[in-house]
Each structure stands twice: as structure tokens, then as C-alpha cells.
Amino acid sequence: MGSVQxxxxxxxxxxEGIEEYEQLHAAVWPAVLAKISECxxxxxxxxxxxxxLFSYFEYVGEDMxxxxxxxxQDPNTQDWWAVCKPLQRPVSEILExxxxxxxxxxxxxx
Amino acid sequence: MGSVQxxxxxxxxxxEGIEEYEQLHAAVWPAVLAKISECxxxxxxxxxxxxxLFSYFEYVGEDMxxxxxxxxQDPNTQDWWAVCKPLQRPVSEILExxxxxxxxxxxxxx
Numbered sequence: 001m002g003s004v005q006x007x008x009x010x011x012x013x014x015x016e017g018i019e020e021y022e023q024l025h026a027a028v029w030p031a032v033l034a035k036i037s038e039c040x041x042x043x044x045x046x047x048x049x050x051x052x053l054f055s056y057f058e059y060v061g062e063d064m065x066x067x068x069x070x071x072x073q074d075p076n077t078q079d080w081w082a083v084c085k086p087l088q089r090p091v092s093e094i095l096e097x098x099x100x101x102x103x104x105x106x107x108x109x110x
Numbered sequence: 111m112g113s114v115q116x117x118x119x120x121x122x123x124x125x126e127g128i129e130e131y132e133q134l135h136a137a138v139w140p141a142v143l144a145k146i147s148e149c150x151x152x153x154x155x156x157x158x159x160x161x162x163l164f165s166y167f168e169y170v171g172e173d174m175x176x177x178x179x180x181x182x183q184d185p186n187t188q189d190w191w192a193v194c195k196p197l198q199r200p201v202s203e204i205l206e207x208x209x210x211x212x213x214x215x216x217x218x219x220x
Contacts, residue, residue, distance in 0.1 A: 008157040008164065025217040033219050043220060045166070047118040047213040049201075054118065054213070056155075056166050091159075103157040103164065107135040109143050110153060 005059040006108070009100035010091055013051045017087030022048075024084060031076035039067040053088075055100060115169040116218070119210035120201055123161045127197030132158075134194060141186035149177040161199075165210060 013021055025046060036044060040061025047054045061067050071077050085099070094101045123131055135156065146154060150171030157164045171177050181187050195209070204211045 006155055008155070008166070010159050010164075022216055028217065028219070036219055041219075044218065045116055045118070045215055046217040047164075048216050049120050049162075049211075049213050050203075052159075052162075053216065054120075054157075054164050056118070093160075101159075103159050105155060106132055106158050106163065107138065107156040108154065109138070109146055109151075 005064060006056070006105065007059060007102060008054065008056050008105070009098075009102045010055070011053050011100045012089040012091055013048070013053060014087055014089055015051050018048070018051065021053075021084065021087045029076060029080055031074075032080045035071055035074045035077050039071045040064075041067075051089075115174060116166070116215065117169060117212060118164065118166050118215070119208075119212045120165070121163050121210045122199040122201055123158075123163060124197055124199055125161050128158070128161065131163075131194065131197045134197075139186060139190055142190045145181055145184045145187050149181045150174075151177075163198075 040059055042058045042060050044057035045055070047056075059067070088099070090099055091101045150169055152168045152170050154167035155165070157166075169177070198209070200209055201211045
């Protein structure tokens with residue numbers, strides 16, 4: 001096993017889209033899940049606090065930028081994002097290349 | 111290995127307390143970390159979004175309520191909480207027995 005990179009990030013939902021978003025995520029398309037695994041992402045969870053979504057995953061590969069690019073080129077993932085993104089509202093703090101906004105880690109204990 | 115229970119929760123910080131909270135959590139007392147491990151909590155991270163803290167951990171024991179009670183009875187942990195709690199501001203949605211507010215999981219992929 002190489003190193004694990006923990007990535008946490010936030011995005012808002014359209015308040016009108018909460019129900020649809022949760023229904024979609026209760027049954028994510030298998031091809032999308034397969035691509036997530038293929039791109040070295042593990043232990044991926046999303047939680048909701050009001051309209052705020054919090055995402056946590058572990059990247060276990062050697063080239064996260066490269067893997068993220070591969071994921072973005074996958075037609076199934078693109079179709080999935082086309083369904084999900086209209087329900088999302090990026091937070092005002094996003095950087096130029098962000099959709100979800102990455103958070104700083106304050107504490108970790110294995 | 112038994113089952114893993116993933117627990118995510120939120121709490122606010124006093125805006126004036128962010129720096130102190132982060133300094134404390136950059137060097138959590140070893141006795142507190144040892145008790146966390148002893149109470150079957152693993153892979154514990156805290157992230158910050160503005161004044162909102164997001165916590166994620168995995169409970170790997172067989173009796174989470176019992177282990178949480180053990181943790182609450184530990185004198186070192188009590189001292190630690192006495193330092194940290196004045197910096198925290200529980201969110202308005204907390205239930206009667208909460209300090210941190212537990213969030214529903216919207217999605218998970220191993």
C-alpha cells in the first residue's frame with residue numbers, strides 16, 4: 001500500500017434539489033462507481049447538513065491529477081455529472097479550478 | 111474485523127476561537143489520542159469550513175454507546191473537553207444528547 005491522501009470538500013445543493021440528489025445517490029450508476037474505484041478513490045462518503053454537502057474520500061493512487069482527468073474523460077461519469085451538477089450550487093469560496101471546495105484538515109488520528 | 115460504523119458530525123467554532131482550536135488540534139494530548147484508539151475509534155479527521163467543523167471517524171468496536179461512556183469518564187479526556195468546549199458552538203439542530211450534531215449519510219462507496 002502506498003500513502004493515502006484524504007480529501008474533504010463541500011458544495012451546496014439547490015434546496016429544491018435535495019430529494020432528487022438523495023434519490024440519485026441512493027443508487028449511483030454502477031459504471032460511475034466502477035470508474036471511481038478504477039481512479040484509485042476509496043472509502044468515499046457524502047453527508048448532508050441542511051443544503052450543505054460534505055464529501056470525504058481517500059485517494060490511494062500515485063497521480064491524483066491524472067486520475068481525476070481520466071475520470072473527467074469517462075463518458076458515463078460525464079453523463080452522471082450532467083444529471084447531478086444542475087442540483088449543486090458551488091460555495092462562494094471555490095478556487096478557479098474547483099467545483100466542490102476542498103477543506104483544510106484540522107486534525108487526524110489513524 | 112467486525113463491521114465499521116462511519117460517523118460524521120458538525121459543530122461551529124466561536125470565530126474568535128479558530129486559531130486556538132487549530133493550535134490545540136495540531137498537538138492533541140497523547141493520553142487523549144490513546145483513549146480514542148482504546149475506545150475503538152479509527153481514521154478520525156476534522157475539517158474546517160469557515161466556522162463550521164466537520165468531523166469524520168470510524169467506529170470499529172461492538173458497543174459504541176458503552177465506548178463513548180468510557181471515553182466520557184476518562185479524566186484526561188474530560189480535561190481536554192474542558193479546554194475545547196468553550197471554543198465550540200453547537201449547531202441549532204442538535205438533539206437532546208448531542209454536542210456535535212450527527213449527519214445523515216447520502217452516499218457511500220467502499
